[in-house]
Amino acid sequence: MxxxxxxxxxxxxxxxxxxxxxxxxxxxxxxxxxxxxxxxxxxxxxxxxxxxxxxxxxxxxxxxxxxxQPSCKDGAKHLHGMMVRTRYLSSSLKKVVDPVIRRNGFCRHPENVLLAMITDERPHIRELDSEES
Structure with a gap:
């Protein structure tokens, strides 16, 4: 559809x-x-x-x-993708959508972001994680 x-x-x-x-x-x-x-x-x-x-x-x-990509290691990427996709919305609709994304954005917790970074396929992202640790 x-x-x-x-x-x-x-x-x-x-x-x-x-x-x-x-x-x-x-x-x-x-x-x-x-x-x-x-x-x-x-x-x-x-x-x-x-x-x-x-x-x-x-x-x-x-x-x-x-x-x-249902793995927990991909959660932060999915959240980021959704945030990027919603940027086309008008400011009045962003005021409705953004708080919902924030409330449901458990994937943005530091441990989940680190998990996404250490499992990222891009070497420069993995290196950033090792610098942060």
Whole structure:
């Protein structure tokens, strides 16, 4: 669904597909429902467009990054990636998103950042960690 929305072309069978029952603990289901609503509307509101843009630019890439690299050593990288991806937001939306990222940013604790540094594939980052120790 993300790819269809990004490319601006949604096949009819995908546009008509029902997303299944809503489970409030599953944000992925919610994101898919919003994308499904978007492709079904002739004239989506600005709020829907804002949500779809956030899903495509922030939520989906972050979700896929975490799913493909689920190790705790990658947590700080995922957090940083999410922070970078949200910089396109207006200042009013950043005021909503940034506190949530901070509250859930346990990966930014020093021990997690050090873990990410010592397991980083880039030698210069690993060297920085050894200098800090």
């Amino acid at each position: 993300c790819q269809a929305v990004s490319e601006g072309h949604c096949p009819c069978d995908l546009a008509l597909r029902k997303p299944g029952p809503l489970n409030h603990s599953r944000w992925l289901t919610t994101a898919n429902r919003i994308l499904r609503l978007y492709v079904g509307l002739d004239a989506p509101s600005n709020n829907i467009k804002t949500l779809v843009t956030f899903i495509i630019r922030v939520y989906a890439p972050t979700w896929f990054a975490i799913k493909t």
